[in-house]
Every structure is written in C-alpha cells, then in structure tokens.
Amino acid sequence: MSQAGGQKPAANRMTLQTFKARLGGASKGFKLLKKKRDALKAKFQALLKEIVDTKLKVGEGLKDGAFSLAKAHYASSGDDIASTVIERAKRPSITTKLYPDNVAGVSIPLFKMSYDASKDSSAQTLGVACGGAVINAARETYRKAVVSLVKLASLQTAFHTLDEEIKMTSRRVNALEYVLIPRIEDIIHYITQEMDEQAREEFFRVKKVGRGCASSSSPSLKTEVVEKKKVKLQKEKDEMAAAGKRTEAAIDAPSMLATKKDEDLIF
Amino acid sequence: MELSMFNVSHGFTEAVARGLRSGFLGVEDYRRLGTCDTLEDMRSALEETDYGTFLQDEPSPLLVSTISKKCYEKLADEFRYLKAQTVEPLTTFMDFIAREKMIDNVCMIIQGALNNKAPKELEEKIHPLGIFEGMKVIMSESFDVQGGFDDVYRIFLVDTPIGPYFEEYLKEADRDKDEMARAGIETSQVGGILTKQDLEIMKTSLKKAWLEDFYSFVMSQGGTTAEVMGHILKMEADFRVLLVTMNALNTNLSTESSLQDRNALYPNFGYLYPEGTKELRKVFNDTTVRAALEPYSKYLQYFDQVKDFYDAESGGRGQGTSFQSIEDLIYAENVHMYEMAFEQQYHFGIFYAWVKLREQEIRNIRWIANMVVLNTKDHIDDTIVPIFQPRM
Numbered sequence: 001m002s003q004a005g006g007q008k009p010a011a012n013r014m015t016l017q018t019f020k021a022r023l024g025g026a027s028k029g030f031k032l033l034k035k036k037r038d039a040l041k042a043k044f045q046a047l048l049k050e051i052v053d054t055k056l057k058v059g060e061g062l063k064d065g066a067f068s069l070a071k072a073h074y075a076s077s078g079d080d081i082a083s084t085v086i087e088r089a090k091r092p093s094i095t096t097k098l099y100p101d102n103v104a105g106v107s108i109p110l111f112k113m114s115y116d117a118s119k120d121s122s123a124q125t126l127g128v129a130c131g132g133a134v135i136n137a138a139r140e141t142y143r144k145a146v147v148s149l150v151k152l153a154s155l156q157t158a159f160h161t162l163d164e165e166i167k168m169t170s171r172r173v174n175a176l177e178y179v180l181i182p183r184i185e186d187i188i189h190y191i192t193q194e195m196d197e198q199a200r201e202e203f204f205r206v207k208k209v210g211r212g213c214a215s216s217s218s219p220s221l222k223t224e225v226v227e228k229k230k231v232k233l234q235k236e237k238d239e240m241a242a243a244g245k246r247t248e249a250a251i252d253a254p255s256m257l258a259t260k261k262d263e264d265l266i267f
Numbered sequence: 268m269e270l271s272m273f274n275v276s277h278g279f280t281e282a283v284a285r286g287l288r289s290g291f292l293g294v295e296d297y298r299r300l301g302t303c304d305t306l307e308d309m310r311s312a313l314e315e316t317d318y319g320t321f322l323q324d325e326p327s328p329l330l331v332s333t334i335s336k337k338c339y340e341k342l343a344d345e346f347r348y349l350k351a352q353t354v355e356p357l358t359t360f361m362d363f364i365a366r367e368k369m370i371d372n373v374c375m376i377i378q379g380a381l382n383n384k385a386p387k388e389l390e391e392k393i394h395p396l397g398i399f400e401g402m403k404v405i406m407s408e409s410f411d412v413q414g415g416f417d418d419v420y421r422i423f424l425v426d427t428p429i430g431p432y433f434e435e436y437l438k439e440a441d442r443d444k445d446e447m448a449r450a451g452i453e454t455s456q457v458g459g460i461l462t463k464q465d466l467e468i469m470k471t472s473l474k475k476a477w478l479e480d481f482y483s484f485v486m487s488q489g490g491t492t493a494e495v496m497g498h499i500l501k502m503e504a505d506f507r508v509l510l511v512t513m514n515a516l517n518t519n520l521s522t523e524s525s526l527q528d529r530n531a532l533y534p535n536f537g538y539l540y541p542e543g544t545k546e547l548r549k550v551f552n553d554t555t556v557r558a559a560l561e562p563y564s565k566y567l568q569y570f571d572q573v574k575d576f577y578d579a580e581s582g583g584r585g586q587g588t589s590f591q592s593i594e595d596l597i598y599a600e601n602v603h604m605y606e607m608a609f610e611q612q613y614h615f616g617i618f619y620a621w622v623k624l625r626e627q628e629i630r631n632i633r634w635i636a637n638m639v640v641l642n643t644k645d646h647i648d649d650t651i652v653p654i655f656q657p658r659m
Contacts, residue, residue, distance in 0.1 A: 070637035132514030
C-alpha cells in the first residue's frame with residue numbers, strides 16, 4: 001500500500017489499473033460492511049427490548065420465589081429451613097451449557113439450561129413431618145425464576161458481544177470511508193495527472209524535434225512559421241500554466257531549435 | 268383431691284404462666300405491625316409490647332432471621348425462669364416440652380458434622396429452647412466424622428434425656444427389611460448407621476418416639492392433666508399422621524416400596540388410631556386418602572379445603588399465594604385448642620399451651636416481617652392466626 005501519500009508509485013497505466021481495482025474492492029467492501037453494521041444495530045435494538053422485558057420477568061419471578069419461601073418458613077413451624085436445604089444440597093440438578101449461535105455472521109454465546117429432576121431427590125423428604133409440600137412449591141417457583149435468569153444471562157452476554165462487534169465494524173466502516181478510499185482516490189488522481197503531463201511532454205518533445213529538422217529550409221518562411229510556432233507555444237504555455245505544472249524549462253528550450261520548422265504532426 | 272393439693276406445689280408457676288398469658292400480642296398490636304414499612308418500624312412497634320427493647324442492641328440493617336431468633340431467645344429465657352420454679356412432676360413435664368427442641372438441635376448438629384461445618388456456624392443455628400449440657404462439648408471441638416461420632420453417641424445416649432429415643436431409632440434403622448430389630452448397638456457402628464440414614468426421616472422418627480413417651484407420661488399423671496393434655500396430644504398425633512401423609516403424597520415416599528418407611532412415622536395413639544391409621548397405611552394418592560378419612564368428618568373437611576394446594580403441584584401450577592396448605596389449617600385449629608386449655612385450672616396443660624402459643628406468635632411476627640420486607644402487606648391477614656382474640 002502507498003504509505004507516503006502517493007509520491008512513490010510509478011505513473012503508468014498498469015499502476016492505474018491496480019489502483020482502480022483497489023478502489024473498486026474498497027467501495028464494495030465498504031458497502032457490505034455498512035450493511036452488516038446496520039443489520040447488527042437492528043438486532044441490537046431488538047435485543048435491548050428483550051432484555052428489558054426479561055429483567056422485569058426475573059424481578060417478578062424472584063419476588064414470587066421470596067414470597068413462597070416466606071410461606072415455607074411459616075409452614076415448617078418456624079424452623080430455619082434455609083440452612084437445612086443448603087446442608088442437603090449435594091449435586092446440582094440444573095446445569096447450563098454454552099452454545100455458539102450465529103447472528104449476521106457474528107458468533108454469539110448462548111446458554112442452554114437442562115434440568116434433571118432426579119438429582120433433586122436429596123431434598124425430597126425435607127419437611128415430611130410438616131411443610132414439605134410448601135417447601136416443594138417454593139422450589140418450583142424458584143426453578144421457574146432460574147429459567148428466566150438463564151435466559152437473561154444469555155441475552156446479556158449476547159448484548160455484550162454484539163456491542164463489541166458493532167464497535168469494531170463501525171471502526172472499519174469509518175476507516176474505509178474517511179481514510180482509505182480518499183487515499184486511493186488521491187493516488188488515482190495523481191497518477192492520471194502525471195500521465196496527462198507525460199503525454200503532453202511527449203507530444204511537445206516530438207514537435208520540437210520535428211521543428212528542428214525543418215529549420216534548414218528558406219529563412220523567410222522560417223520567420224512566419226516561427227511566429228506561428230511561437231503563438232502555438234504561447235497557447236500551450238498558457239494551458240500549462242493553467243494546469244500548474246512545471247513548464248518553464250520546456251518553453252525556454254526552443255531558442256536553440258528555432259531554425260528548424262518541420263510540421264510533422266504526431267498523434 | 269386435686270383442687271386442694273395442686274396449688275401447694277404448682278400454684279406459683281401456674282400464676283406466673285397466667286400472667287404471661289396477658290403478654291400476647293393483641294389485635295391492635297398486629298394492626299400496628301401490619302402498617303410498618305420497614306423492619307426498623309417493626310422494631311419500634313415491638314418496643315411497646317411485652318417484647319420491649321429486646322432488639323435494641325442489634326445493629327441495623329435488621330434481618331428477619333434476627334428478629335425471629337431474638338424472639339425465641341426471649342421465650343427461652345422465660346421458659347427457663349418458669350422451669351426453675353417448678354417441682355416434680357412439673358419439672359419433667361417442662362423437660363418434655365424442651366426435648367422436642369433438643370431433637371431439632373441434635374439433628375442439626377449431626378447434619379453439620381456430616382458436612383464438616385465449623386462449630387461456630389452450628390452455634391448460630393441452635394434452637395434456644397433445646398440447649399442441654401454436653402451440647403457445648405460436642406460443638407466446641409472440631410471433630411472428624413468417624414471418631415467424633417463415638418463421643419457424640421456416648422454423650423447423646425448417656426447424658427441426655429433424648430437418649431432412649433435415639434436408641435430405639437438406631438435399632439430400627441439398622442435392621443434389614445426382613446430381620447427383627449437387633450438387641451443392642453455397638454458404639455463403633457453408630458457412625459456408620461448415622462451417615463447412611465436420611466436425617467429428615469430420623470428427625471421425624473425421633474419426634475414420634477418423643478410424642479409417644481410424652482403421652483404415656485401425661486396419662487400416668489391422671490386427673491385434669493391427663494384429660495386436657497391427653498386430648499391435645501391425641502390431636503397432635505393425628506395431625507402428624509395427616510401431615511406426613513399429605514406431604515408424602517407427591518414425593519417418592521408414597522411409592523410402593525417406601526410405604527413402610529412412611530408408615531413407620533405414624534404414632535401409635537390418637538383419635539385416628541387404630542382404624543384410621545390402618546386405612547391410611549395403604550394410601551398412596553388423593554382418592555385413597557379421601558376414602559380413608561371418610562369416617563372422620565373434621566379431617567375430611569380439612570382435606571377437601573386443602574386438596575387444591577396439593578393437586579396444583581402434581582398437575583399444573585396454581586396460584587400458590589391464595590391457596591392454603593394443611594399446615595395453615597392445623598395451626599388455626601391448634602391455637603383454638605390451646606386457648607381452650609387456659610379455660611381450665613389445676614393442670615399442666617397451660618404450660619404446654621403457653622409455649623405453643625408463643626411459638627405461633629413468633630411465626631406470626633416472622634410472617635409479618637417477611638411481608639413487610641417484600642412489600643406485600645395485603646397478604647398478611649390471610650395467614651396469621653391471631654391469639655386470644657376478644658370474643659364478642
């Protein structure tokens with residue numbers, strides 16, 4: 001890639017083609033990335049809405065759970081069941097697995113919950129003398145709350161990952177739009193200009209060479225032709241001055257070749 | 268005979284108990300507690316009652332469990348004071364009341380030991396009413412499970428009054444399904460037995476043994492005590508049968524193979540005994556329960572009222588907040604029974620009734636505290652049972 005702002009590359013057709021190809025690639029990439037970023041943003045908004053809903057649900061679920069726990073405390077003749085439950089918990093009956101999910105080309109982690117009721121058995125006989133059923137009811141309520149919690153966890157990790165992804169894509173889009181493409185365009189512009197200059201130089205050189213050969217014929221015609229030449233040169237000089245390139249050297253040189261005046265035209 | 272001699276030995280204690288009766292929270296107090304917004308408000312509301320400034324030293328923020336614990340400690344203090352004034356046989360009677368809580372404590376310690384919990388944590392959770400000598404010894408050293416169990420066993424069986432219940436349970440627990448119970452237990456085997464058993468079932472069996480022992484003691488007292496306490500304990504036994512049956516309905520205790528375990532938890536006295544329990548032994552779902560309870564109209568009524576709560580569990584999930592479970596109904600019935608006990612004089616029943624009513628009050632306070640914290644104060648009234656409501 002051109003690091004030094006475009007002074008380096010040789011100004012010929014081949015490099016022009018190369019850079020034109022690069023520009024095409026860059027603009028296509030830019031369009032695609034823009035589409036990806038927009039799609040991600042839309043998903044993001046939807047995700048945000050879902051998160052708000054799920055958070056509310058989790059709040060409700062935990063509140064219900066706390067209420068049923070209070071009921072369980074009351075029913076189990078005021079004993080402290082919380083410690084007993086904790087003591088008896090040996091194996092987890094709810095496990096979660098992490099799965100990768102694909103959204104608009106981005107890989108997002110997702111939690112899947114699996115509930116194995118048979119592992120709950122350690123607490124089945126809890127409170128068989130009093131309050132057992134209420135304790136089980138409390139457990140059911142909390143299990144439902146855990147389901148929403150796992151969902152919320154998935155949503156929040158997805159949110160986080162998407163956020164990172166969107167930032168990165170935005171950065172790339174902006175870089176393409178404001179840095180890369182202008183740079184390539186500058187280079188192309190410079191190359192085209194350089195090539196035009198070269199063409200004019202070539203044209204001019206050929207004409208001068210031709211004039212030099214024709215200067216050996218009649219001197220009277222010579223002055224007319226020289227005058228005509230001078231006018232033409234002046235016109236060209238003005239054009240060059242308008243283009244703003246280095247022209248002074250080219251104009252001063254003809255004094256040596258003023259005697260020649262061959263009108264060989266070059267394409 | 269009784270009328271004249273009772274007051275000689277027990278007059279003072281009965282008077283103190285009746286004095287304490289007036290310290291129960293009244294309708295006004297419950298209303299005031301119901302309007303609290305935070306636990307701090309509850310603290311100041313309780314200051315005006317007989318509870319006084321018992322929460323003063325607790326740092327804020329207050330927890331529901333702290334309030335509950337402090338209430339129990341107050342009850343334990345008053346209980347110990349009362350017990351200190353007694354003479355035989357009232358002392359044994361009050362000891363019986365405390366034994367129920369001792370069983371709870373011991374089971375909790377065993378559970379904690381099995382999980383290698385630090386003694387400090389166990390100390391936090393003991394029930395203040397059930398403290399006995401030797402308990403400090405068990406908890407002060409950090410012991411490994413196998414070796415420590417020998418000490419624990421020795422202390423339990425020898426020093427405490429709940430030793431015999433343990434012995435009976437261990438014998439039952441160790442036998443195979445077909446053989447008879449063994450004659451005695453070696454010390455070293457205890458650790459092995461205790462680790463295998465389901466502690467919850469052990470606790471329930473111990474309580475059953477305690478209840479039967481209590482009943483025989485009470486009947487041996489004769490007179491009004493036997494009449495009043497006999498009735499109370501019979502109802503207690505019946506409720507226990509009902510509770511075990513209902514709570515086991517949806518668990519694996521109701522399967523064919525485990526029915527015997529469940530039936531071992533039925534006490535061997537009560538109004539349901541022997542015909543009712545014989546029927547109930549075969550029960551394993553709602554319809555069979557209903558059929559077994561047919562002859563007992565009151566229990567049938569209870570069952571019908573709470574049936575929905577238990578149905579909703581096995582099927583879909585009903586609105587748990589509005590349904591009552593059988594424990595709620597039993598508590599209400601118990602309170603009524605205990606209030607009746609105070610109507611008669613010259614018997615030991617009022618002490619038992621007083622302890623149980625205080626427990627119910629603490630349950631009420633705990634429920635109100637939970638509702639205050641959860642900000643669902645409208646549910647308070649569905650569940651608490653007001654004690655000694657004025658009869659208009």
